[in-house]
Amino acid sequence: MAQQGSRRRTTLPAAQRESQLLEVARGLLLADGPTELTVDKITAAAQVAKGTFYLYFDSKDHLLARLWADYLDSFLHTVQDQLAAPMAPEPGWPAALDALIEQMIRYDMANAALHRAVFSQASGDGLRQLRQADAKVVTLLADTVAAAVAAGAATVTDPPTTAALLYYAVDGLLNAAYLVQAEPDADTVIAAAKEMVHRTLRTAHD
Template identity: 35%
Template sequence: MIANTSATMRKKALKPRTKPAEVRRDEILQAAAALFIAKGVGPTTIDEITTSAEVAKGTFYLYFSSKEDLVAALRERFVEGFCARVRTAIDTSPEGDWNARLRSWVHAGVAAYLDDYKLHDVVFHDYRPDQRRMKGDNPVVVDLSALLECGSDAGIWSFEDPRLTAIVLFQGLHGAVDEAIETGNRDGNELAAKLSALFLKMLRP
């Protein structure tokens, strides 16, 4: 009996008493995202975020230096998720079929925005981050530029500047999705098909 009790105590001692740092950080981000969507970034306080995430205020500052730092982390996570979704879609397209791969980029991009547009609008539009810096560092533009260069090298598309072309296509998609959200037309497949046809026509030699 004593041996069994000792073994049980040893097992309990091996269990971590706190959550892993990445889990705790994600919980804070999730709590903040929900509050930002419901109230906006400005009115939401750090106290409200920590209460919702069920963490002490000191724990918040272990991961973020300020509310602005947390918003930046949410923007980064949104972009990473967007890129991951688009890359997965492109990877399922036939290798070497650059038209199909661009269509996959468009369809995945439209779907990603429509699925999480409330958070996107809060952290990118309502909060007004440094838009010029975001465009310069934007991984979405970097990835799309690489895709365009591959299609150009294969002789499928023609343009002078892959980065400038990527910016035009990305901003075009972004604006079209914003318009669809504003007008209540949430048929992402129809919108993506129209954008794909337009973009491919623009790129045609």
């Protein structure tokens, strides 16, 4: 009878079921920690059969990568909204870059628990998918740097490579802190990141 009840619960639309599994996994990650997460625990909490899980995800690794991709999609929307805001003529690009840097770092640090959980458990194909998701952010940053160069507000010959170097410098610092359960001071990281970005792009920043 329990199995039949479980089967009756699998009548959710596919997109809703997938979202449910992701939400359940996210809750388990944050509540119990990454080492405790298993497919069995996810399916038990979601009240579905293991076969249902594998209709949506190839493995736990795949699910972790999807969690990170969804997080980054939300992150990208936040950043895109910031970039779409009207830019004042003065101080213009330097101030816009400062606002973008601060927003990105504070958003990342606000989600440190998820960050730590996902990266401490992902491996193989999962890590490759995580890096593909990160590449979306790097592309957005590269477009932003290129726009600043086109506006005469920055001086750099290779926006894509420069954007990747800047992103992974900050990302690597935060990853290292998260994985040892450290809590870096947000204001200190933001100040250092701003200095690095303005020196690298040679923006006119007071």
